[in-house]
Amino acid sequence: MTRGSRESERVRLFVAVYPPAETVRALRRAVNRLTLGVGRDTPAEQVHLTLLFIGDRTPGELPAIAESVERSCAGFSAFPLTPRRLITLPERGPARLIAAETDAPAPLVEIQRRLAARLARNARDARRFRPHLTLVRFRPGDRPARVDEPVECEPFLVDRVALTRSVLTASGAEHRQVAAVRLEPSA
Numbered sequence: 001m002t003r004g005s006r007e008s009e010r011v012r013l014f015v016a017v018y019p020p021a022e023t024v025r026a027l028r029r030a031v032n033r034l035t036l037g038v039g040r041d042t043p044a045e046q047v048h049l050t051l052l053f054i055g056d057r058t059p060g061e062l063p064a065i066a067e068s069v070e071r072s073c074a075g076f077s078a079f080p081l082t083p084r085r086l087i088t089l090p091e092r093g094p095a096r097l098i099a100a101e102t103d104a105p106a107p108l109v110e111i112q113r114r115l116a117a118r119l120a121r122n123a124r125d126a127r128r129f130r131p132h133l134t135l136v137r138f139r140p141g142d143r144p145a146r147v148d149e150p151v152e153c154e155p156f157l158v159d160r161v162a163l164t165r166s167v168l169t170a171s172g173a174e175h176r177q178v179a180a181v182r183l184e185p186s187a
Contacts, residue, residue: 010056012166016048023156030151039136052115066179069163072114073181078159079107088147099132
């Protein structure tokens with residue numbers, strides 16, 4: 001493969017926080033109590049909170065992007081994140097998903113702000129940060145009821161931030177970690 005053909009390939013990237021498996025199981029139990037009857041569960045290993053969707057980039061950009069993610073996380077200690085509510089999104093128009101909205105602790109908001117300043121191509125999209133974990137996606141034509149209710153779920157520790165590649169396949173998206181930044185242990 002020549003350098004030119006490799007550079008013309010694109011990789012679809014985002015920066016995310018992945019909750020532990022026990023958090024995903026607790027949230028899945030809460031969703032199952034809703035008796036929706038429609039929708040497709042997000043695979044447990046793909047449940048995440050997107051800090052920033054970067055979009056399509058060339059493989060040659062990966063080292064600089066990984067460095068930007070590392071610099072955006074520099075100086076932060078691990079912090080707790082708490083799922084608060086089950087909600088449907090978007091708020092207006094047909095619901096496309098059910099998510100667990102989380103709180104927005106200062107370190108999360110600042111890391112997201114730094115990432116957006118360094119990597120966002122569209123500043124307007126970067127400002128619309130609403131921390132949530134997508135749990136169920138609806139298919140076109142599904143007519144789900146709107147959801148907005150508290151969820152009982154223990155906080156989890158955010159101790160790493162992942163630069164992730166989304167690879168679209170015939171069976172759906174696959175997430176492949178490109179790089180991870182460990183946050184400093186909390187005091």
